[in-house]
Amino acid sequence: MATEIKVGLAGFGNVGKGTYDILERNHSLIRQRAGAPISVKRVTVRNVDRVKLLVDEDVIVTNDWHDLVNDPEVNVVVEAMGGIEPAKSLILAAIDAGKHVVTANKALLAEHGNEIFSAAQAKGVNVAFEAAVAGSIPIVKALREGLAANRVSSIAGIINGTCNFILSTMRDTGRSFDDVLKEAQRLGYAEADPTFDIEGTDSAHKLMLLSAIAFGVPVDMSKVHIEGITHLEAKDIKFAEELGYRIKLLGITKYTDYGIELRVHPALVPTRRLLANVEGAMNAVVVKGDAAESSLYYGKGAGSEPTGSAVVADLIDIARTAEVAVSERPRMPTTTHNPKAKSFADFGxxxxxxxxxxxxxxxxxxxxxxxxxxxxxxxxxxxxxxxxxxxxxxxxxxxxxxxxxxxxxxxxxxxxxxxxxxxxxxxxxxxxxxxx
Amino acid sequence: MATEIKVGLAGFGNVGKGTYDILERNHSLIRQRAGAPISVKRVTVRNVDRVKLLVDEDVIVTNDWHDLVNDPEVNVVVEAMGGIEPAKSLILAAIDAGKHVVTANKALLAEHGNEIFSAAQAKGVNVAFEAAVAGSIPIVKALREGLAANRVSSIAGIINGTCNFILSTMRDTGRSFDDVLKEAQRLGYAEADPTFDIEGTDSAHKLMLLSAIAFGVPVDMSKVHIEGITHLEAKDIKFAEELGYRIKLLGITKYTDYGIELRVHPALVPTRRLLANVEGAMNAVVVKGDAAESSLYYGKGAGSEPTGSAVVADLIDIARTAEVAVSERPRMPTTTHNPKAKSFADFGxxxxxxxxxxxxxxxxxxxxxxxxxxxxxxxxxxxxxxxxxxxxxxxxxxxxxxxxxxxxxxxxxxxxxxxxxxxxxxxxxxxxxxxx
Missing domain, CATH: 3.30.70.260 (ACT domain)
Structure with a gap:
């Protein structure tokens, strides 16, 4: 039998609200697909009064995340707070209490994934994170399951919508980076402090997770070579176009004879490639494997319901398999997975x-x-x-x-x-x- | 514990050989990912002597498919024969013997899926068919699991590589359909008798399966409106281009107020859409859901190892979940799924x-x-x-x-x-x- 899921939801921003709304609107469809009902029992947020107006009256809203861990009925914690703390403490406490975890927090997993995945494996619970990479696109599932027959040789992705919006607009209009960044901020495609996006850090976090899944390596952000798009000039975009290329911010990881490459930087992509034609704030990931050859996955990389779609897919998977032995569940990238894992390549x-x-x-x-x-x-x-x-x-x-x-x-x-x-x-x- | 899989493989053409080769080459990697070994124990083919030279000496090769069903050690039958008979008899006999089935046979499932899926459900075995739609692309898994949170509203796909190769080449060269078809035959992109591909029948089979998965309807080929590309003139491709469109053979299924649309025909797609830029023999499928919004899946739609990649992914899923109750396994489209399923729309x-x-x-x-x-x-x-x-x-x-x-x-x-x-x-x- 599938397991009924009572969610403890931490955070009710973009991702938290999207997750809640989908679970409400598509409740009966999700129940049918999961084989058991999935509902939010508790929400913890800073501003309790604001959120009480947005949820059903039988949902308990408090402002202390410990309440999720301490409620024995809550069997899955959805961490939608973002940031390192208290998200990390919540996740470790939830694991320790034997609860499964679903998170969209790429920064936390890319920085502290080894500790979190090891704890989860020791406790026999899942830490699912489809929403952490490329929003709505089921790329984690594609890598772990859909392409499981393959020895992956490389992954290259447009995994930051803010940067792709800026680069697409620079190309379409010939305008400068600073000018387009201001427009992106006005339109809500870039945050007031856009550093994480435009310097490539956010792409690097997601790339680290993709590499860990594909190659079974522990996460190690110090190994990622990161260059953002802040120094890109409009004229290089124009010259690249004349040569038959478009410039995209790519996260690239490759399995090579000299180690695993991990790099984020602007790159010239031939104009006829599908990846060169990914426009605006969309995301796309190209995977190469020895059997499937090249495949590409494209969709919304951010947004409330697109990200919530991935969170809920993880919840449905957990409902189906919560009572199954850990060994049969989709694999998690942890240090214990691949003791013979290749080391990372020197950037040089x-x-x-x-x-x-x-x-x-x-x-x-x-x-x-x-x-x-x-x-x-x-x-x-x-x-x-x-x-x-x-x-x-x-x-x-x-x-x-x-x-x-x-x-x-x-x-x-x-x-x-x-x-x-x-x-x-x-x-x-x-x-x-x-x-x- | 995961279940060791001993495959009985029927057919050693394109798909059969690709499956065998991947299982051999990536044996240890697949064992690690599945949690148990997966190997081919038996092969049945017409020409036993030819295939004996191509497989390991401990693989038993015979020319009677009943041997797969009668071997109690074979727990999964991979049907890679193609065609309706004897593929259908083999699959029903394997189900009856309590064996799981993996097949790439879209024609068989689109024509006789209701009978096959009902038999499988009654026996509590899987009939997995990732390889039947869009080759290497994990689109069946994306629809059933990755997008399980979504109410799907439409699917539109380039799901026949032969037609897409012909249309891409007609556009690039301005040549006529007949002329390009001959080239496609020379290059091996089209068969000696290309009717199934160019008349749209193959696309219609795959579309029927996608619609059944997304909307929970029984298969019914009589409801698909099918137009192929044989009457397309080079000048319409040119005029469409002038108007900002490319012509692609699409399979389209939509959930509408007046029923479920099911249609295969050439269609004008705006040039800036990713789908318009899918070139050559590649496949791509666009799915729209209420939460994830638009997503696209692209890759090789045919070929020995790309198709084998999908067969082996299904085998790995079965190894992980063979001992799990049927209700927790990925859903099958059957008549019993959705008793309130919408009916098909009138084409008019x-x-x-x-x-x-x-x-x-x-x-x-x-x-x-x-x-x-x-x-x-x-x-x-x-x-x-x-x-x-x-x-x-x-x-x-x-x-x-x-x-x-x-x-x-x-x-x-x-x-x-x-x-x-x-x-x-x-x-x-x-x-x-x-x-x-």
């Missing part, structure tokens, strides 16, 4: 192809100097645009694409080029992902 | 917007006649192109897009227009899907 060992924009004096011989430095570092050029019209101060810009090369080699070449008397400013480097 | 009640190409005499007043007929049928025009240059015989063509209207109304209008003296040939009608 990453193999990529590159876009360089080099501001130079418009003099004969400049291109020869640059070409020589690249050759000395065994970097070969795939294509080159020397912008024809020199700028007003007699400087111009060389734009080139390289073939595949090691990150350490391109960085060394850039340091050397930067010393040239004819190079007039900072060289811009962007990476290219063919996603073949 | 479908609401769509339309593309019309009307060959006319290049005379004053023709457009007025056509506009009047549309107005009489309460059809309003969204945009119109009268091709400027008259053809050599003083005829020309009017191309127009309508706003939303009922199928029965547009058909009545076309019948009336077709009577006009100034209309010189058959009016071409195509449907438009905005996928908003």
């Amino acid at each position: 060992d990453t193999v990529c192809s590159y876009y360089l924009r080099i501001p130079v004096e418009d003099k004969p011989g400049v291109l020869a100097e640059i070409a020589r430095i690249l050759a000395d570092n065994k970097i070969s050029i795939e294509s080159l645009i020397q912008k024809e019209a020199p700028l007003e101060d007699a400087s111009t810009e060389i734009i080139l694409l390289t073939h595949s090369t090691r990150e350490a080699d391109i960085q060394r070449a850039i340091r050397t080029m930067q010393q040239l008397a004819n190079v007039r400013g900072a060289i811009v480097l962007l990476r290219k992902e063919e996603l073949q | 009640d479908t609401v769509c917007s339309y593309y019309l190409r009307i060959p006319v005499e290049d005379k004053p007043g023709v457009l007025a006649e056509i506009a009047r007929i549309l107005a009489d049928n309460k059809i309003s025009i969204e945009s119109l192109i009268q091709k400027e240059a008259p053809l050599e015989d003083a005829s020309t063509e009017i191309i127009l897009l309508t706003h939303s209207t009922r199928e029965a109304d547009i058909q009545r209008a076309i019948r009336t227009m077709q009577q006009l003296a100034n209309v010189r040939g058959a009016i071409v009608l195509l449907r438009k899907e905005e996928l908003q």
Whole structure:
């Protein structure tokens, strides 16, 4: 028999309210699919009075999260508070009390997942987190179950809607980053303090979880190379377009001979690839496996009900399998899973192809100097645009694409080029992902 | 404990060999993920000698499918024969013997699914069929589990790679259907007898299964409106492109006030939609739900290992849950699921917007006649192109897009227009899907 679920819900913001609303509206449909009823018994929030007006009168609303842990009828805690504390204490206390946990908290899991998953495994409870990565998209389930026959070789995703909205709008309008960021804030696509999104931290948290699932590694945020989009210039978006690429902020993790790559950075994606055509605040993840080959998952990465959809899917899975032995449940990424897990790669060992924009004096011989430095570092050029019209101060810009090369080699070449008397400013480097 | 799976594999063509190869190559990884080993114990094929060379020597190869059913150690039968018989007899016999079944056979399930699923439910065994729809894409799991919180309102998919390859190539090259079909046959994208694919039958089978899962209805192929791509002309692809659309063969099922729509036909999709950018032999499915909103699933819809990937994912799910009560297992679409299931819609009640190409005499007043007929049928025009240059015989063509209207109304209008003296040939009608 499926297990009736009485939810203790912590937090009634975006995700908490979305989860509650779906459970109310689709109650009978969810009961039918889960094989047992799922309802919210308790909510804990800071502002009790506000939330009492938004929920059924038989839902108990208090302002102390311990109430969820102490209620023996609550068998699943949904953590929708966000942030590290008190979310972490709540989750560990819920696990300790033998309750299953569902959370959308990517920052917490990416930073403290090892401790949380180990505690859950020791207690034989689930910590489910479909909502933590790419909102409504069932990508955690796709990786763990749908693609379970595959040895995954790489994952590349647009997993931050704020950044994708900004980049799509910069391309469509030719406007600057700062200008579009302000619009995104006005429209509610970016927060008042957008640092977490635009610096790439949020994408890195989600990427860390995807990598942990796909490759069975413990989470370790110190291994993620992170670059955001704050330094992107409108002209690089334009030049990329001329070369047949769109710039997207990607989270990329690959299983390679030299270790597992983990990196978040803006990347040139060929215009004909589906991923290049993901517009606005949408999310998409491309997975490559040895049997399924390439597949892509696309949808809303944020929002109240899209995220709630993923929380409720986890609740339905728990209702179906709560009484099943832990070994048969969908696997959790923990340190105990894969003792032979590959280690993370040094970022310098990453193999990529590159876009360089080099501001130079418009003099004969400049291109020869640059070409020589690249050759000395065994970097070969795939294509080159020397912008024809020199700028007003007699400087111009060389734009080139390289073939595949090691990150350490391109960085060394850039340091050397930067010393040239004819190079007039900072060289811009962007990476290219063919996603073949 | 998870259950060790000993597979009886019927058929060793494309799908059978892909399944076998994945189980061999990724054996230890699959064992870890399933919680128990999964291996092929027996294979039945027509040509025993050919297959003996391709499998391990401890696999028993015979030419009688009854051997799979009669072996008490075989606990899951993988049906990879295709066709209706003997596949149907094998599946029913395996169910009767208490064995689980995994199949990629969409034609069989779309035609005889009610009988098969009812038998499985009565016996408490699974009939899993992830591989039957869209190959490697875990769309069955996404609908049943990932999106289980949602009331699905519509599904629209490119679910036949042969047709999508032909349409993509027609657009890229401007060549005719017949010409591109021959190329597709040379390249192995189309079979020697391509009827099932190009007439839309294969898409209709897959659509029927998607609709059954999403809406809990019994399968009934007689309710699917099916149009293939054999009559598509290169010029309609070109005109659609000029209007900002690409033509794709879509399978569409919608839950509406007047019943469940089920239709397969070429459709104009706005160029900026992701679905319009699915190229070559790839598959993609867009699902709309009330909570998750729009999501899309993309990948290889055919091929040995991509299809095998889905078969093996089903085997892993069975290993994890074989000892679990049937009620907790992923739901099967059967007549017993949803006694209040909505009935299917009459095709005439479908609401769509339309593309019309009307060959006319290049005379004053023709457009007025056509506009009047549309107005009489309460059809309003969204945009119109009268091709400027008259053809050599003083005829020309009017191309127009309508706003939303009922199928029965547009058909009545076309019948009336077709009577006009100034209309010189058959009016071409195509449907438009905005996928908003």
